[in-house]
Structures are given as structure tokens and as C-alpha cells.
Amino acid sequence: MMGDKIPEYLHNKSNNVKMILFTALFALLFINLFQPFGSRDWYPDLSDIKYFAYSSLIILTGMLVVVISRTILISYSKKHDILKWHYAICIFCEIIAMSIFYTLFSVLLPKDGLSRETSEIFKQSLFNTALVLLLPYTISWLYLSWKEKSSILADIEQGKSNNKQPKSLIAFHDEKGDLKISVMLENLLYVESADNYATIYYINKSNRSHYMIRNSLKWIEENLTEDTPLIRCHRSYIVNLDRVKILKKEKSGIVLELDAEATPNIPVSKTYYDSFMNKFSRYSV
Numbered sequence: 001m002m003g004d005k006i007p008e009y010l011h012n013k014s015n016n017v018k019m020i021l022f023t024a025l026f027a028l029l030f031i032n033l034f035q036p037f038g039s040r041d042w043y044p045d046l047s048d049i050k051y052f053a054y055s056s057l058i059i060l061t062g063m064l065v066v067v068i069s070r071t072i073l074i075s076y077s078k079k080h081d082i083l084k085w086h087y088a089i090c091i092f093c094e095i096i097a098m099s100i101f102y103t104l105f106s107v108l109l110p111k112d113g114l115s116r117e118t119s120e121i122f123k124q125s126l127f128n129t130a131l132v133l134l135l136p137y138t139i140s141w142l143y144l145s146w147k148e149k150s151s152i153l154a155d156i157e158q159g160k161s162n163n164k165q166p167k168s169l170i171a172f173h174d175e176k177g178d179l180k181i182s183v184m185l186e187n188l189l190y191v192e193s194a195d196n197y198a199t200i201y202y203i204n205k206s207n208r209s210h211y212m213i214r215n216s217l218k219w220i221e222e223n224l225t226e227d228t229p230l231i232r233c234h235r236s237y238i239v240n241l242d243r244v245k246i247l248k249k250e251k252s253g254i255v256l257e258l259d260a261e262a263t264p265n266i267p268v269s270k271t272y273y274d275s276f277m278n279k280f281s282r283y284s285v
Contacts (some may be wrong), residue, residue: 009144010087011077016070017138023066026136029060030128058105066133095133099126145254170230172200172213172220180213185229189260190237193217201263218222229283233268233276239279241283 004144009015032055037124073082073101076129107118128270171182172191181200189201189208199212229241239256246257254268268276 001110003081004084004179005081006084006087007145007148009148010141011074011082013074015144019137020063020066020070022140023133023136024059024063024183027063027132028056030132031055031059037231058102062101065101066094069094069097091133091137095129097124098133099129102129104174117284149282170228172211173215174213175215175219181211184241185240188240189243189263190266191217191220191230193236203260208260228255231276231279233266233272235269235271237266239266241280244280247280 032052047254054244069090073087076082084175099122103118103122106121106125132273168185169182170185170188172180175178175196183202187203189203192199193216196214196216197212198209198215198217201210203209217232217236217238218230221238224230224238231241233256234239239258243260244256245259248255248257252267253270254273256266256268257263258266
């Protein structure tokens with residue numbers, strides 16, 4: 001698992017800039033609210049405003065370690081894959097480097113700093129630095145992961161919407177190629193031919209309606225896309241498989257019952273039986 005690549009958003013330049021700024025803000029609040037390292041006792045006579053300015057300078061200086069680390073990480077990621085164990089080592093080095101930096105501040109800056117145990121200061125600095133970095137890092141990772149998954153989900157939904165859009169509206173043209181009517185696929189029942197005319201049957205405001213155009217069923221069939229649920233089942237009929245409720249075999253052959261009231265049964269002729277059943281079996285899976 002540690003040998004897997006880290007998500008791209010973790011070495012994205014823009015995301016890392018945001019992570020550094022958020023970490024700096026978190027660290028600034030942390031050092032002023034919790035006052036680690038005994039920092040407030042260094043200069044007890046300082047006002048809160050001066051202490052805030054002073055601590056801000058320390059935090060910003062310490063954050064240079066993270067800036068340098070992330071710059072190297074981003075540069076390295078342009079030519080190499082960043083594995084999880086690489087990233088873990090990077091964070092570990094940031095914690096160690098910043099701990100050393102804050103330890104030096106704690107030892108050298110206060111007047112009584114030299115009288116304190118350096119090893120004890122380093123342990124405390126290591127713990128506080130881990131909190132200063134790991135807490136905002138974890139929050140940032142969770143946010144970036146959520147944002148990435150939300151973006152992927154939105155793209156998937158958009159892709160589904162785009163894929164459905166050209167299929168949802170079925171256009172019917174006359175023999176001259178002029179558009180006569182467009183029907184939502186979910187409302188289309190079947191198309192019936194008579195001589196040189198075709199009648200489109202569809203649901204309109206819960207009632208069955210129809211519209212006649214001058215064109216052949218053969219022309220309409222040839223201009224259907226392969227992924228449409230419309231299929232020729234008889235020399236006189238094209239049916240919408242989405243509206244087929246029952247397929248049953250009678251003495252006269254296969255008949256289809258649609259899910260709309262006052263709709264006649266649609267026959268499946270021997271000529272179109274194989275092609276119809278082949279598409280029906282694939283489409284109904």
C-alpha cells in the first residue's frame with residue numbers, strides 16, 4: 001500500500017499553496033492559543049499584540065521549511081511518480097526540520113534558555129510541531145479528497161446527462177427531409193405504417209396521441225441509431241422496447257403488449273423475429 005502512488009491533488013501546485021497557507025494560519029492560532037514551548041514566558045512584559053506579531057514572525061520563518069519541502073516535491077513529481085512512502089518521508093523530514101528550528105529558538109532566544117535541557121525541549125518541540133503540521137494536513141487531505149470525488153461524480157453525472165441528451169428526443173422527418181415532429185423517447189409508443197405514410201403514436205398529457213407523416217417505415221428504420229430501444233418488429237410496426245410490458249407467444253405468433261392503455265397488441269412477424277429477439281434479449285439484460 002505504501003508503494004502506491006499518491007493522488008495527483010497532493011502534489012498539485014495550487015493545492016499545496018492552499019495547504020501551506022492553511023497550515024500557517026493554523027500554526028499561528030495554535031501558538032497564540034496554546035502557547036507551546038513556553039514561548040509566552042520568554043518575554044512576559046510583551047503585550048498581546050506584540051506577542052502576536054512576534055509569534056507570527058517565528059511561524060512564518062518556520063514555514064519556510066514546508067515551502068522548500070513542497071517546492072522540491074512538486075518539482076520531483078514532474079518527472080517521477082510520488083509514492084506514499086516518499087510522501088511520508090517528506091512529512092517526517094518537515095517535522096524534524098521544524099522541530100530543530102523551534103528547539104533552537106527555545107534554547108537560544110530566552111535569557112534562561114541555556115539552563116533548560118535541550119533534549120527535553122526537542123521532545124516537546126517534536127510533539128507540538130507534529131500537531132502543528134499533521135492536524136491541518138489531515139484536514140486538507142480530507143477536504144481535497146472530498147473535492148476530488150465530488151468533481152469526479154459531477155463529471156460522471158454530466159457525462160450521463162450528455163449521453164442521454166441525444167437519445168431522449170426522437171425526431172421524425174418527412175420524405176423531403178423536413179422535421180415534422182420530435183417526441184421524447186419515454187413517451188414514444190410505436191410507429192405504424194400504411195402505404196407511404198407513417199403514424200407516430202405517443203403519450204401526451206397521459207393520453208395516447210398520434211401524428212401522421214409522409215414517409216416510409218423503411219426510411220425511418222434505416223435512420224435509427226443502434227443504441228436506441230426502437231426496433232422494427234413487423235413490416236408495419238416499429239416498437240419502443242422501453243414501453244413493452246409483456247411479450248407472449250400465441251397461435252398467431254409473438255405479440256407485444258405495451259404499458260399504455262388503449263394500445264393494441266403489436267405483432268412480431270417471422271421476417272423480423274430473429275433480429276427483434278436478438279436485440280430484445282440484449283436490451284432486456
